């Protein structure tokens with residue numbers, strides 16, 4: 001993998017076969033999200049949007065212990081009381097950028113995913129986790145609530161009752177329970193986490209990029225209260241129906257050959 005390390009202070013990035021891996025790199029602080037990490041995550045996601053060589057992204061954490069153990073609690077001290085909405089708004093804007101990315105973005109959760117870490121994983125299109133991963137929204141222990149979209153996305157993913165229990169108790173759950181709840185899709189060993197994530201992404205990357213991006217848009221419409229998801233699906237179906245990828249995919253099927261998608 002070609003590593004591009006000098007661009008960021010708190011991220012490691014690398015591009016291999018169209019898959020851009022973003023590794024949050026503050027292992028001594030369990031990869032906690034401070035202002036620099038959030039700013040750099042925003043920049044890295046902008047690169048995912050704009051760079052044609054990037055076809056998908058993986059977000060993971062450096063070291064064997066944590067994906068991300070939350071927002072950086074040290075930064076909460078000394079911040080003005082009235083800055084709370086600004087802080088939450090900024091985090092939410094970056095996480096919306098991940099959620100609405102037209103290219104697949106997958107979380108490879110390699111340890112603690114707590115607070116903002118769980119929220120970051122939930123903003124990705126789907127999640128895999130290693131068997132040592134732990135998930136939780138422990139903000140109530142600090143007299144806080146999730147602020148980076150966690151109250152909404154956890155409820156969407158696991159349902160109201162379980163989300164309420166997790167957020168009110170602050171309890172952590174392991175990867176097996178997270179999978180049972182639908183919070184993650186697969187549990188792997190720590191060693192095979194990235195390999196399995198790439199294996200799934202490689203299947204996705206063999207499909208029409210246009211169609212994949214419309215799937216992301218259509219599914220996200222279900223959770224957008226300003227949109228009627230069914231109407232959105234009709235609109236997006238219309239868009240893919242007139243695409244070159246659809247012509248290629250259907251023709252290749254009839255001609256009994258593999259399609260060659262160009263993403264248009």
Ligand code: COA
Nearest residue numbers: 028029030032069070071072073074112114115116138139
């Ligand atoms: N913000 C800032 N620093 C954090 C952090 C966070 N969210 N989570 C961990 N760290 C730091 C610790 O302060 C410690 O730094 P130090 O070595 O300079 O003292 C380092 O990361 C290692 O963490 P430590 O607590 O010693 O590891 P542990 O194995 O004993 O415990 C956790 C691991 C994840 C259970 C524990 O770190 C924890 O509860 N973290 C906070 C989780 C949280 O509340 N997140 C939501 C924030 S809104």
